[in-house]
Amino acid sequence: MFTLVIYDISDDELRMKVAQACKRFGLVRVQKSAFSGRIRSSLRKELIAVLNALVKDTEDNIQVYVVCEPDLSLKVELGKPFAGEDSDMLV
Amino acid sequence: MFTLVIYDISDDELRMKVAQACKRFGLVRVQKSAFSGRIRSSLRKELIAVLNALVKDTEDNIQVYVVCEPDLSLKVELGKPFAGEDSDMLV
Secondary structure, three states, X not given: OEEEEEXXXXXXXXXXXXXXXXXXXXXXXEEOOEEEEEOOHHHHHHHXXXXXXXXXXXXXXXXXXXXXXXXXXXXXXXXXXXOOOOOOOOO | OEEEEEEEOOOHHHHHHHHHHHHHOOOEEEEXXXXXXXXOHHHHHHHXXXXXXXXXXXXXXXXXEEEOHHHHOOOEEXXXXXXXXXXXXXX
């Protein structure tokens, strides 16, 4: 299932850990604080457990959405697509 | 339909305009750079046109997702929910 992870994390190190976890589970960065990709439900649940362990006692926020293919066809991207992992300002 | 808008915008003034447009169309801030809410498809399309006009010639990126109710029931929120519009660091 297509999975979208968006996060609001102030601490650089924690933000990096969250990004690394998303990558490790096969997601791709689509914005500075957003990853997405198609992963199995079981993997999504595992990722959620990892992310929860990272932010459960913090002031930070992570939201994980599932988007089915019909809804995904309604997705609209405006402006310039994310430049990729070599972009500046990524932590 | 439940609509989620996420954005990566470096310019403070433009970011504020995007946030104001989202609010004007009835969406609520759920992260520093994310708004969501249930709005009619016609309104979503109008919002997309407004947002496109704001970022079309920029390096910025906005993504608009539609999430149906069954998928929305799979949404997971971790950490602390967004503190609301009075939170610091919002532009």
